[in-house]
Amino acid sequence: xxxxxxxxxxxxxxxxxxxxxxxxxxxxxxxxxxxxxxxxxxxxxxxxxxxxxxxxxxxxxxxxxxxxxxxxxxxxxxxxxxxxxxxxxxxxxxxxxxxxxxxxxxxxxxxxxxxxxxxxxxxxxxxxxxxxxxxxxxxxxxxxxxxxxxxxxxxxxxxxxxxxxxxxxxxxxxxxxxxxxxxxxxxxxxxxxxxxx
Numbered sequence: 001x002x003x004x005x006x007x008x009x010x011x012x013x014x015x016x017x018x019x020x021x022x023x024x025x026x027x028x029x030x031x032x033x034x035x036x037x038x039x040x041x042x043x044x045x046x047x048x049x050x051x052x053x054x055x056x057x058x059x060x061x062x063x064x065x066x067x068x069x070x071x072x073x074x075x076x077x078x079x080x081x082x083x084x085x086x087x088x089x090x091x092x093x094x095x096x097x098x099x100x101x102x103x104x105x106x107x108x109x110x111x112x113x114x115x116x117x118x119x120x121x122x123x124x125x126x127x128x129x130x131x132x133x134x135x136x137x138x139x140x141x142x143x144x145x146x147x148x149x150x151x152x153x154x155x156x157x158x159x160x161x162x163x164x165x166x167x168x169x170x171x172x173x174x175x176x177x178x179x180x181x182x183x184x185x186x187x188x189x190x191x192x193x194x195x196x197x
Contacts, residue, residue: 005194008036008084009055010075010092015046017090017111020183021190022053031194036082038075040094056082062094072100079104085197088190089148093125098150108148109193111186113178115160116144120153130171130178140164141174143182145189158193161185 007025009018018037025034037050039059050057058078065071071094079087089110101108112120114129119141124132133141142162147155161181165174 004030005032005085005197006035006083007032007086007088007190008038008079008082009034009046009050009088009090010038010040010094011044011046011090012039012041012093013044013046013091015044015049015090016179017182017186018046018088019049019053020187021088021090022050022055024187024191026053030191032086032190035084036079038078040071040075040092046090068095069097069099072097076100076103086190086193088186090186095122095152096148101148101150106147109145109158109186109189110148110153110155111182112144112146112153113141113175113182114144115140115142115162116146116153116157120144122152124153127171127175130174133165134169134171134174138165141178143178143185145186159185159189 011018022034024030025032034055037055037057039047040062042059047057062071087104087108119129119132140162142160144160145158149155163177163181
């Protein structure tokens, strides 16, 4: 097998998807290794999870910067030191600036808790997605791993995993079912990408 791909994970919250990725990358035959976890929330739970996996971490708040572009430039400097082959966004609640996307064009993956292109775009994250799926009367939802481009949730789809919407579902119940699918499909998508590279 060729050298393992270097992966940086960007996350803003508790990091369950990040943990699923790091767990998979612990396996000796997985074609990638985690080299950095970055968070824009210095107290985010994902940072402790990364430390538990022995993955280097870095965090600083976007609130300390004049704007999105200035913050993203600072993040790019951190990433330059880690030299990742790919970036995995795992609940990273920041819209990336065009300059950031261009710096890693074709090398940024994101996970979205719905079957894109449905229920994507600005404002469609977390419980908002699941509430919209239920309000629309959908019979199924799921998780989508896609490349990040300069739009929001508009990049090419890598893999999807479907889950049923059950009678009487709440947004919370659907979210939990989709999250289980997210953990599986993100690992599959990253493996597929690294093996193709």
